[in-house]
Amino acid sequence: MSNIFDKYHKRYDMWYDKHRSIYLSEVEAIRRVLPKKGKGLEIGVGTGRFASALGITAGIDPAKNMVTIARQRGVDARLDxxxxxxxxxxxxxxxxxxxxxxxxxxxxxxxxxxxRILKKNGRIIIGIIDKDNFLGKFYQKKKSVFYKEANFFSVKEVEDLLRAAGFSYFSYYQTIFRLPKKIDSIERPRKGFGKGGFVVISARSR
Structure with a gap:
């Protein structure tokens, strides 16, 4: 999968400029659960779009070209x-x-x-495109160069995985309430899930 992101790293990064309102809506939803202090790591940092906007200082990614751009954005990114x-x-x-x-x-x-790499009571923040929602179904049908091999999850499936990994105390925020082509301004995040296509799930390590 990293080969796709290495090959199309510029195309991937340009998407965030083309769909800036979607990107900023997602950033705001994540910000609602992001700790205001402490040392953070983004796993799958990509080109550093989210890490740089959210003040997450460290990141990892298996795609070399992505890591290079993330470093240019000031993220302490490494191949991993x-x-x-x-x-x-x-x-x-x-x-x-x-x-x-x-x-x-x-x-x-x-x-x-x-x-394992989190301290006691450390927080994990997961951002997903909900496969049970209109947006998940839209991307599964669209079959873009990136999403054609993606395995989308529902909120329930992510919850189950998090519990199995040793996390609990869940909270949720959602955003993106319309199809991408209809979004021309930042959408305010709401608590919960089920209506927004992008869902943020926060939990703590046990």
């Missing part, structure tokens, strides 16, 4: 795999996995690794 993170136990206060879980080979292993 979410299934086998090269960090010591209890290294971070929180970890973010934003529109990444659907692309990894072993989601449960990634979440277990996230728990």
């Amino acid at each position: 795999f979410g299934e086998d993170l090269s960090f010591k136990n209890a290294s971070f206060d929180y970890a973010a996995i934003i529109i990444t879980l659907c692309f990894v080979k072993d989601p449960l292993k990634v979440l277990k690794e996230a728990r």
